[in-house]
Amino acid sequence: MQTGSSGEVRSVVGATDTRGKHRISAELKRLEQETRFLEEEFEQLEKLERASASCKELLINIETRPDPLLPVTNGPVNPTWDRWFEGPQESSGCR
Amino acid sequence: MSVAELKERHMAATETVNSLRDRLRQQRLLLLDTDVAGYARSQGKTPVTFGPTDLVCCRTLQGHTGKVHSLDWTPERNRIVSASQDGRLIVWNALTSQKTHAIKLPCAWVMTCAFSPNGQSVACGGLDSMCSIFNLNTQTDNDGSMPVSRMLSGHKGYVSSCQYVPDEDTHLITASGDHTCVLWDITTGLRTSVFGGEFQSGHTSDVVSVSINGSNSRMFVSGSCDSTARLWDTRVASRAVRTFHGHEGDVNTVKFFPDGNRFGTGSDDGTCRLFDIRTGHQLQVYNQPHGDNEAPHVTSIAFSISGRLLFAGYTNGDCYVWDTLLAQVVLDLGSLQNSHDGRISCLGLSADGSALCTGSWDTNLKTTSVDK
Numbered sequence: 001m002q003t004g005s006s007g008e009v010r011s012v013v014g015a016t017d018t019r020g021k022h023r024i025s026a027e028l029k030r031l032e033q034e035t036r037f038l039e040e041e042f043e044q045l046e047k048l049e050r051a052s053a054s055c056k057e058l059l060i061n062i063e064t065r066p067d068p069l070l071p072v073t074n075g076p077v078n079p080t081w082d083r084w085f086e087g088p089q090e091s092s093g094c095r
Numbered sequence: 096m097s098v099a100e101l102k103e104r105h106m107a108a109t110e111t112v113n114s115l116r117d118r119l120r121q122q123r124l125l126l127l128d129t130d131v132a133g134y135a136r137s138q139g140k141t142p143v144t145f146g147p148t149d150l151v152c153c154r155t156l157q158g159h160t161g162k163v164h165s166l167d168w169t170p171e172r173n174r175i176v177s178a179s180q181d182g183r184l185i186v187w188n189a190l191t192s193q194k195t196h197a198i199k200l201p202c203a204w205v206m207t208c209a210f211s212p213n214g215q216s217v218a219c220g221g222l223d224s225m226c227s228i229f230n231l232n233t234q235t236d237n238d239g240s241m242p243v244s245r246m247l248s249g250h251k252g253y254v255s256s257c258q259y260v261p262d263e264d265t266h267l268i269t270a271s272g273d274h275t276c277v278l279w280d281i282t283t284g285l286r287t288s289v290f291g292g293e294f295q296s297g298h299t300s301d302v303v304s305v306s307i308n309g310s311n312s313r314m315f316v317s318g319s320c321d322s323t324a325r326l327w328d329t330r331v332a333s334r335a336v337r338t339f340h341g342h343e344g345d346v347n348t349v350k351f352f353p354d355g356n357r358f359g360t361g362s363d364d365g366t367c368r369l370f371d372i373r374t375g376h377q378l379q380v381y382n383q384p385h386g387d388n389e390a391p392h393v394t395s396i397a398f399s400i401s402g403r404l405l406f407a408g409y410t411n412g413d414c415y416v417w418d419t420l421l422a423q424v425v426l427d428l429g430s431l432q433n434s435h436d437g438r439i440s441c442l443g444l445s446a447d448g449s450a451l452c453t454g455s456w457d458t459n460l461k462t463t464s465v466d467k
Contacts, residue, residue: 024101031108033296037334038115041375045119051127054357054371054378055134058402061354062420067401068449069465071149081449083190084153084464 120340123376131369131379132422142421143403149465150416150426152433153450156187156460158194163440163454165207167258169214170446176217177460178208183239184219186231189445189452189462198229199239207256211264216244218267220254226269228281247279249286255303261312268315268329270302276317278329288332290317291325296334298325304348310355314372318346324360326372339370341377348395353402365390367407367417381405381417383424395441400448408439414453428453428463435461 067073068081096104129137161181168175173190182203186196204222211217220226226247235241252272260266265281275297276290291297300321308314313329314336322342325335344363351358352369357378361367367381385391391411398405398419405417406428412435414428428434437456444451450464 021098021101024098024105028101028105028108030296031105031112034112035108035115037296038112038119041337042115042119042122045122045126048126048374051371051374051376051378052129052134054374054376055129055131058131058352058354058357058378059135059138059140059420062402065353065401067399067403068447069150069399069451070143070401070403071145071465073401078447078449081447081464082467084450084462085466 116340126374127376130422131420135420140420142418142423143425145416145426150428150431150463151466152431152461153464153466154189154192154462155433156185156189156192156462157458158185158187158197159183159458159460161458162437162456163458163460164205165219165256166441166443166452166454166460167209167217168443168445168452169210170212171214173445174210174214175443175452175460176208176210177454178205178219178221179458180205181458184208184217184229186217187460189450196231196235196241197239198235198241201227201240201243207254209257209259209267211259212262213264216264218257218259220257220269222253224248224250224253224271224273226250226254226257226267226279245281245284247277247281247284250275250277252301255301256305258305258307258315260307261309263312268305268307270305270317272301272303274298274300274302274319276302276305276315276327288329290327290332290335295332298323303345306349306351306358308351308355309353310351314355316349316351316358316372318349318360318362320345322346322362324349324358324370326358337372337375339375339377341368341370341380342366344392347393350396350398352398353400359396359398359405361393361396361407363392365392365409367393367396367405369405369419379419379422381407381422383415394439397442397444397451399444399451406442406444406451408442408453410438412436412438412455414439414442433461435459 159179161179163179165178175187184198202223206221208219218228227243228245230244250271256270275292278288298319302319304318318324324339326337342362348361369379391409395408405419407415415424416426418425435455441454450462452462454460
């Protein structure tokens with residue numbers, strides 16, 4: 001079987017298909033297995049929470065973590081974040 | 096059963112699968128009561144704003160003589176390994192810009208590289224279909240050649256992506272053009288598990304990206320030319336935990352979100368997407384309209400350490416900084432002074448999140464940070 005860009009399965013079995021019995025049988029088994037997986041997923045869908053619940057959790061997680069690449073962020077701030085802008089360490093030199 | 100009967104059953108089974116997929120898609124749509132941007136707006140959130148001197152390029156790492164294909168940071172902050180079309184791995188101290196190693200590879204066609212958790216080894220792979228491990232404490236020859244400390248062979252196609260399992264110097268995961276991902280035991284050189292492939296349910300085309308969950312290293316996600324991303328549990332190789340549909344082109348890059356419960360993707364369809372691993376929901380699409388022109392493909396993504404920013408590199412040299420919450424582009428690093436002169440092929444965040452490194456077809460790597 002082949003999967004198109006939208007995820008649709010196209011049957012390549014047709015009048016001109018010359019593949020042997022074993023190949024078609026193996027693909028049939030895979031399709032039957034896929035059917036079982038999809039049916040399982042369908043059952044799980046009943047108990048699934050809505051997207052808004054995930055979005056809420058996402059927002060909380062983002063806002064509680066300090067982020068050095070944000071212009072404004074919650075603390076604690078780590079001074080080593082600024083090491084990219086500190087000059088080279090010289091063993092001797094005019095200071 | 097005759098071939099004709101088998102063919103009939105095959106066609107019927109195909110129809111059943113397609114119809115089930117359709118119904119699942121419809122049911123899922125009913126659960127998508129909002130996306131991230133809609134929810135964030137409802138909570139009064141406003142986009143991140145950068146001043147003109149906030150995010151600046153602080154280092155340019157020059158040394159490769161060919162396109163940079165891949166880069167990886169060490170967990171201990173300042174070192175980067177990069178792989179290039181010039182057939183070399185270079186290990187950099189990103190703070191001083193110095194090269195500590197320049198390894199000439201036995202196979203020049205390298206596509207991916209990774210640092211081990213302890214920072215003592217690097218792994219790389221490419222068109223030779225193998226993953227080679229180098230111990231950085233080994234001496235190189237005058238021409239830069241270094242003996243390989245372990246060769247991981249078994250893939251039947253190119254190795255597109257590799258990552259060490261966090262905190263495990265002895266295990267890594269590869270993604271391959273042979274449609275599989277493999278978990279390797281480096282001490283023995285053997286495959287511990289093969290995910291997908293001819294006899295198992297998995298990707299139906301080349302796998303080009305892999306990302307391991309930093310919060311739960313038994314879970315990893317893979318991106319493929321079959322337009323899907325798949326979530327795997329390393330204990331269950333026979334089938335993916337979940338398959339994520341939505342993209343309309345190759346999924347070139349996948350990256351776990353910092354909280355470990357979501358992951359991002361980037362694709363040839365020009366969009367990035369955010370998926371939830373527990374529910375399978377597509378939470379957000381990050382799409383910048385391009386008018387009539389074909390949208391540039393997304394080559395690589397990374398999240399800032401809180402997840403508020405999504406960095407995305409594109410084939411036209413753009414490097415967008417997306418506000419993950421509001422789904423808006425807040426900066427284009429490609430338009431800044433001193434930016435790359437070509438496609439961004441790879442990017443990655445330092446372990447403490449204080450710097451982003453980008454690698455480009457212009458042969459350079461650049462680190463970007465916020466100047467406070």
